[in-house]
Amino acid sequence: MKKWVKLAAAIVSVSALLLTGCGGNQKTPGGEAVNFPDKPVNMIIAFTAGGSSDVQARIIDKYWKQEFKDQPLTFDYQVGAGGQVGFTAITKAKTDGYTIGGINVPHINLQALSPQATYKIEDFAFICQVVKDPNLLVVQANSPMNSVADFVAEAKKKDGKMTIGVVGTFTAHHIAALQLMDLLGIELTLVPFTGAADENVALMGGHVDAMIGNLNDVMRDVSKYKFLAIASEERHPWLKDVPTFKEQNVEFVSDIRRGFAAPKDIDPAVLQVLRDGFEKICTNPDYLADMEQIGQPADYLNGEEFAEVVNTYTEQVKPLVEKYGLDKSN
Amino acid sequence: MDFSMLLSGFATALTPENLLFGFLGCLAGTLVGVLPGLGPTSGIAILLPLTTVLPPIPAIIMLAGIYYGAMYGGSTTAILVNIPGEVGSVATALDGYQLAKQGKAGPALAAAAISSFVAGTLGLVGLTFFAPTLANVALQFGPPEYFALMILALSVVINLTGRSLVKGLVSAVLGFLIAMVGMESVTGYSRFTFGNMDLMSGIDFISVIIGLFAVGEIFSNLENIGAPVYKAKLERLYLTAKEFIYLLPTMIRSTIVGFFLGLLPGCSPGVTSFMAYDIEKRVSKHPETFGKGELRGVAAPEGANNATTSGGFVPLLSFGIPSGPALAVLLGGFMMYGLQPGPTLFEKNADLVWAVIASMYIGNVILLVLNLPLIPMWARLVKVPYSILAPMVLVFSFIGAYSVRFKLFDVGVAIIFGLIGWLFKKIEIPTTPLILCLILGTIFETSLRQSLNMSHGSIAIFFSRPISLVLLAVAFVLLAVSLYTRFKNPEAIQDALAEESE
Numbered sequence: 001m002k003k004w005v006k007l008a009a010a011i012v013s014v015s016a017l018l019l020t021g022c023g024g025n026q027k028t029p030g031g032e033a034v035n036f037p038d039k040p041v042n043m044i045i046a047f048t049a050g051g052s053s054d055v056q057a058r059i060i061d062k063y064w065k066q067e068f069k070d071q072p073l074t075f076d077y078q079v080g081a082g083g084q085v086g087f088t089a090i091t092k093a094k095t096d097g098y099t100i101g102g103i104n105v106p107h108i109n110l111q112a113l114s115p116q117a118t119y120k121i122e123d124f125a126f127i128c129q130v131v132k133d134p135n136l137l138v139v140q141a142n143s144p145m146n147s148v149a150d151f152v153a154e155a156k157k158k159d160g161k162m163t164i165g166v167v168g169t170f171t172a173h174h175i176a177a178l179q180l181m182d183l184l185g186i187e188l189t190l191v192p193f194t195g196a197a198d199e200n201v202a203l204m205g206g207h208v209d210a211m212i213g214n215l216n217d218v219m220r221d222v223s224k225y226k227f228l229a230i231a232s233e234e235r236h237p238w239l240k241d242v243p244t245f246k247e248q249n250v251e252f253v254s255d256i257r258r259g260f261a262a263p264k265d266i267d268p269a270v271l272q273v274l275r276d277g278f279e280k281i282c283t284n285p286d287y288l289a290d291m292e293q294i295g296q297p298a299d300y301l302n303g304e305e306f307a308e309v310v311n312t313y314t315e316q317v318k319p320l321v322e323k324y325g326l327d328k329s330n
Numbered sequence: 331m332d333f334s335m336l337l338s339g340f341a342t343a344l345t346p347e348n349l350l351f352g353f354l355g356c357l358a359g360t361l362v363g364v365l366p367g368l369g370p371t372s373g374i375a376i377l378l379p380l381t382t383v384l385p386p387i388p389a390i391i392m393l394a395g396i397y398y399g400a401m402y403g404g405s406t407t408a409i410l411v412n413i414p415g416e417v418g419s420v421a422t423a424l425d426g427y428q429l430a431k432q433g434k435a436g437p438a439l440a441a442a443a444i445s446s447f448v449a450g451t452l453g454l455v456g457l458t459f460f461a462p463t464l465a466n467v468a469l470q471f472g473p474p475e476y477f478a479l480m481i482l483a484l485s486v487v488i489n490l491t492g493r494s495l496v497k498g499l500v501s502a503v504l505g506f507l508i509a510m511v512g513m514e515s516v517t518g519y520s521r522f523t524f525g526n527m528d529l530m531s532g533i534d535f536i537s538v539i540i541g542l543f544a545v546g547e548i549f550s551n552l553e554n555i556g557a558p559v560y561k562a563k564l565e566r567l568y569l570t571a572k573e574f575i576y577l578l579p580t581m582i583r584s585t586i587v588g589f590f591l592g593l594l595p596g597c598s599p600g601v602t603s604f605m606a607y608d609i610e611k612r613v614s615k616h617p618e619t620f621g622k623g624e625l626r627g628v629a630a631p632e633g634a635n636n637a638t639t640s641g642g643f644v645p646l647l648s649f650g651i652p653s654g655p656a657l658a659v660l661l662g663g664f665m666m667y668g669l670q671p672g673p674t675l676f677e678k679n680a681d682l683v684w685a686v687i688a689s690m691y692i693g694n695v696i697l698l699v700l701n702l703p704l705i706p707m708w709a710r711l712v713k714v715p716y717s718i719l720a721p722m723v724l725v726f727s728f729i730g731a732y733s734v735r736f737k738l739f740d741v742g743v744a745i746i747f748g749l750i751g752w753l754f755k756k757i758e759i760p761t762t763p764l765i766l767c768l769i770l771g772t773i774f775e776t777s778l779r780q781s782l783n784m785s786h787g788s789i790a791i792f793f794s795r796p797i798s799l800v801l802l803a804v805a806f807v808l809l810a811v812s813l814y815t816r817f818k819n820p821e822a823i824q825d826a827l828a829e830e831s832e
Binding site for chain 1: 371372374375378468469470471472473512513519520527530531532595645649650651652655658659660661662663665666671735736776779780783784786
């Protein structure tokens with residue numbers, strides 16, 4: 001009974017909050033690291049509510065209060081332009097630590113390289129990495145192709161007409177497809193989709209011949225697919241039978257990473273509080289169990305390690321972006 | 331499909347605790363739906379964290395209740411004050427608001443509620459019996475089929491163009507242009523943004539709808555201050571049996587349209603409600619009554635958008651594929667409870683799936699029971715003097731526009747489109763083609779480009795695939811018929827198409 005009352009009260013208070021336009025921030029002088037946080041922390045999510053980034057952050061939210069002095073996390077969806085709207089909002093936020101947000105790699109690297117960049121990689125202070133989600137080369141379950149070699153043979157037979165689904169252009173998938181074409185010496189026809197959901201439908205329905213998919217996106221429909229290879233260093237425990245590209249003599253490693261960041265000029269003491277709190281959450285066994293349940297491959301890296309990964313990424317993709325004429329910044 | 335599973339689902343859903351959460355969900359959903367701008371998507375997103383204190387079954391029952399409730403609630407403000415807070419209710423406002431002005435707010439609200447109930451429940455029957463089979467139908471739709479479907483949906487525009495075809499087309503083209511603002515979905519380049527970050531994320535169509543309809547209506551009414559907007563006395567509050575029988579075929583037709591199109595990911599209630607409205611107008615013996623306060627014009631879109639809701643659960647449960655943003659949020663909710671919707675969900679979590687399906691039947695009943703007694707209360711709202719009502723409507727419109735993305739920018743958009751709406755009224759340009767093209771624009775463009783990518787630029791792809799060929803042929807025939815009747819009998823058709831003649 002108590003739970004019901006609590007829930008009803010919560011509904012009322014949320015409605016009230018909405019009517020008043022969601023509170024608004026009181027001004028408090030930043031820099032009092034010792035007292036951080038003494039009010040709710042605002043979490044910017046650059047993708048739609050219910051998407052992978054949101055669901056992951058919601059799992060963080062479950063453990064947030066116990067690590068951050070019982071202050072809640074409030075979610076702020078700044079959706080648009082492939083995450084660029086939200087990512088920019090993080091870099092432009094106040095530096096008091098009360099606004100942080102989820103970021104995705106290599107999205108931020110590619111957007112920062114784009115002629116329309118609205119932020120630079122240096123504008124972020126990295127808190128931590130939480131997810132490393134490898135890419136897979138996927139075909140329909142009943143496809144005659146069984147290996148990367150079959151895929152190459154089929155692609156050559158179709159002479160550039162073989163279609164491969166990717167999510168978006170100027171994205172991790174797009175770059176991965178270009179890298180594959182380079183490594184395997186084949187031509188493919190790229191078909192960009194707006195999200196993993198419609199990409200998955202298109203492959204299931206046979207409207208594209210293959211696709212590049214993330215582990216997290218394809219876990220839902222394992223029985224509908226055949227995985228030719230996973231682009232990670234080693235096989236993944238969730239798909240033990242799926243060989244890596246390396247096992248098939250293709251030096252291809254590709255993934256999407258999710259993490260959290262604050263604007264670059266954040267008070268170092270506050271950043272440290274955030275980093276420590278996140279570390280505690282991310283190493284909590286209950287959290288890890290939750291992550292496995294939602295099919296998100298958890299992979300914690302601390303702020304410095306994550307920053308290193310981000311910078312390496314930029315170095316890696318820059319030549320590719322230039323080669324395919326995607327970099328129009330010069 | 332297994333009857334014993336459904337029955338045990340009902341047994342689970344009918345426990346007092348689950349009933350209570352179903353009720354709370356429906357209530358919260360109705361409130362969310364009544365507030366403009368706060369549609370099912372933001373409603374579920376906001377209330378999702380609150381359900382995490384519950385075990386999975388009551389939590390998901392509650393979330394589904396919020397979803398259905400919001401679909402119901404959206405019609406109330408559309409009818410009473412011309413604020414379609416959600417795309418699914420835009421078509422409802424066309425005739426609903428006219429009915430309210432004529433003192434028939436009661437019957438209009440009742441038609442909306444009953445049609446929602448009938449179509450929602452029939453849609454659930456479809457979901458119950460055919461979920462696994464129907465899911466495979468959706469898979470037949472690749473980018474070329476979506477493109478053909480969008481062409482078919484666009485053929486509706488011609489019937490929404492009002493007196494002058496040219497003015498209607500101006501409105502439609504403007505809708506497409508607005509849809510193009512922001513970062514383009516395929517190559518990621520921004521268009522018409524002038525480097526402005528707010529424009530980069532695109533113009534949100536809820537703000538446009540609120541602006542054109544609600545704000546624009548107030549601006550027009552301000553011109554003749556003093557003249558009562560709701561001229562007629564408030565008549566009876568419920569539907570007569572005769573009216574119900576008159577509406578029944580409409581409800582069934584709109585269920586079929588809404589449910590089957592709802593199976594297709596991306597085909598939102600915004601699209602299906604317009605298509606159902608158009609079909610009613612085409613089959614009606616008196617198409618000239620549409621747009622002037624026709625009950626069928628309320629029942630059709632309301633039925634269709636609820637049937638779309640049921641249809642959308644088929645790909646969601648069978649493949650984990652959400653048909654639209656609201657179901658995407660719901661999917662997030664499922665995943666937070668460790669439930670992976672997909673082909674194996676019906677096997678792995680059979681008890682949960684059937685409990686949720688059973689609870690949706692119950693939810694529809696709850697909503698009807700909840701909404702019918704509220705009709706007199708809502709209907710009396712039109713008796714509030716306009717000098718008090720108008721500022722209230724304005725405030726709620728602005729809150730609504732703001733609450734979609736929590737950006738002041740969207741309030742500005744609503745005001746600007748309010749002025750555009752007022753201007754459109756003065757020079758008699760219809761607003762509905764703009765909205766329809768705005769809704770369809772992105773998916774139209776995306777599917778066209780994907781198709782041409784697949785075919786290396788050859789448009790033959792649209793004519794060589796059976797489903798897309800049939801859809802295109804149907805669109806062509808409908809268009810031809812509309813144009814023929816229009817030019818053959820310009821006089822009668824002028825009246826029939828005088829959408830916004832008031």
